[in-house]
Amino acid sequence: MKRDYFEGADVAVTICAKDGTILDMNAKSKKTFLKPGMPEIIGQNVLDCHPEPARSLRRQEADLPNALVRWR
16 A cells, blocks of 8 residues: 555545554544554554444454455
């Protein structure tokens, strides 16, 4: 993926590893999900950002074979 396309997207894009580790976020994603004063969350697990029952649902989605995880 070209970096300018990633950064220029008018949608929040968060890239995660299969285990849920947040690898990268574009500017729109950071603006959407990081509140003022919040520390950077790259390197943390995306599941830690979701309360139950959303956390369990996201975990199930990630376990689907050949899934393009579409966490919102």
